[in-house]
Amino acid sequence: xxxxxxxxxRSPRLPMLLRIARAVDIADLAVLTGNGHAxxxxxxxxxxxxxxxxxxxxxxxxxxxxxxxxxxxxxxxxRLQQAWHVRHASPDHRTQLGALLPGLIRDAQxxxxxxxxxxxxxxxxxxxxxxxxxxxxxxxxxxxxxxxVADRGLNEGYEADDPxxxxxxxxxxxxxxxxxxxxxxxxxxxxxxxxxxxxxxERDETSDDWRGxxxxxxxxxxxxxxxxxxxxxxxxxxxxxxxxxxxxGPSYRHIQTSFSxxxxxxxxxxxxxxxxxxxxxxxxxxxxDADQIVSLPRRSRHFIEVARAHSQRGESVATLALLTxxxxxxxxxxxxxxxxxxxxxxxxxxxxxxxxSDVNDLCHRVGIAS
Numbered sequence: 001x002x003x004x005x006x007x008x009x010r011s012p013r014l015p016m017l018l019r020i021a022r023a024v025d026i027a028d029l030a031v032l033t034g035n036g037h038a039x040x041x042x043x044x045x046x047x048x049x050x051x052x053x054x055x056x057x058x059x060x061x062x063x064x065x066x067x068x069x070x071x072x073x074x075x076x077x078x079r080l081q082q083a084w085h086v087r088h089a090s091p092d093h094r095t096q097l098g099a100l101l102p103g104l105i106r107d108a109q110x111x112x113x114x115x116x117x118x119x120x121x122x123x124x125x126x127x128x129x130x131x132x133x134x135x136x137x138x139x140x141x142x143x144x145x146x147x148x149v150a151d152r153g154l155n156e157g158y159e160a161d162d163p164x165x166x167x168x169x170x171x172x173x174x175x176x177x178x179x180x181x182x183x184x185x186x187x188x189x190x191x192x193x194x195x196x197x198x199x200x201x202e203r204d205e206t207s208d209d210w211r212g213x214x215x216x217x218x219x220x221x222x223x224x225x226x227x228x229x230x231x232x233x234x235x236x237x238x239x240x241x242x243x244x245x246x247x248x249g250p251s252y253r254h255i256q257t258s259f260s261x262x263x264x265x266x267x268x269x270x271x272x273x274x275x276x277x278x279x280x281x282x283x284x285x286x287x288x289d290a291d292q293i294v295s296l297p298r299r300s301r302h303f304i305e306v307a308r309a310h311s312q313r314g315e316s317v318a319t320l321a322l323l324t325x326x327x328x329x330x331x332x333x334x335x336x337x338x339x340x341x342x343x344x345x346x347x348x349x350x351x352x353x354x355x356x357s358d359v360n361d362l363c364h365r366v367g368i369a370s
Contacts (some may be wrong), residue, residue, distance in 0.1 A: 051098025215244030300330035
């Protein structure tokens with residue numbers, strides 16, 4: 001902030017303004033921008049979810065000694081599997097996870113701290129809990145938690161000495177690095193994780209999930225290249241990931257990443273948007289039925305990406321229609337998505353002809369004052 005005030009740095013863009021506002025506990029961006037007009041942080045960042053405090057407390061509630069009777073590792077693994085199902089199947093996925101995660105985090109941490117023959121297995125389960133938690137803390141006004149759970153999940157994978165669990169942790173960390181603009185680190189982490197998996201992928205006894213996470217990491221590399229504007233490299237990585245998805249077949253889906261043939265088509269839409277080639281994005285979206293995306297939150301996010309493509313072309317009616325579809329699919333996805341909130345704010349300022357009330361109704365449901 002001092003560098004900005006002294007003129008050594010240009011005025012920061014919106015993402016940095018939001019980070020500064022959160023760091024110094026400011027609710028109105030006008031305090032930073034000084035234009036006198038109220039600009040609530042929540043308009044762009046979304047409201048703090050009601051269970052965030054409980055989840056954060058569970059993550060930072062360190063107990064010096066392990067519990068006297070640690071929970072069963074097998075039971076924890078079943079609870080984790082059920083929580084993944086809830087996350088993908090629930091329109092109110094964030095609220096559902098908010099109710100499950102505090103207890104699951106505490107029990108998994110306690111089991112991992114207990115000394116015993118199953119400690120390595122317990123670390124694998126704990127890594128999975130952190131990977132699930134990553135989906136809850138994303139898009140919340142607490143970016144430090146994204147780094148916390150990504151780092152812990154990756155570290156638990158290393159402690160368990162399991163290439164697959166390491167790769168799953170690397171997938172979450174790659175996203176954190178990408179969203180911070182640390183392009184090379186994100187690519188190097190994903191690439192090294194794929195290399196670690198490579199010796200196992202040609203073995204018949206290897207689970208398809210090992211191939212699935214390798215494909216998901218390749219898709220993340222494509223996303224990083226697209227974010228930095230490198231068209232050829234983005235599509236080269238996407239093609240490698242898509243080839244893996246096709247080998248796994250149309251019925252395969254990776255539980256953490258949703259990696260599948262349908263989601264690879266959704267990734268193609270996102271690449272087009274990130275590369276500012278809206279026509280390519282919309283052509284990709286037209287190649288498959290979005291209902292094939294099993295995960296409701298992931299399907300809802302895809303509709304937001306298609307809306308972004310229409311928005312880039314100035315097609316406000318189509319943008320509104322896709323955002324409405326996203327909200328109907330999984331309201332707690334669009335409510336916390338910054339791209340969606342930004343598009344809705346622009347639509348509220350210049351609504352399509354005869355559709356002002358439709359825009360206002362959607363803004364109200366999402367939590368934006370129109």
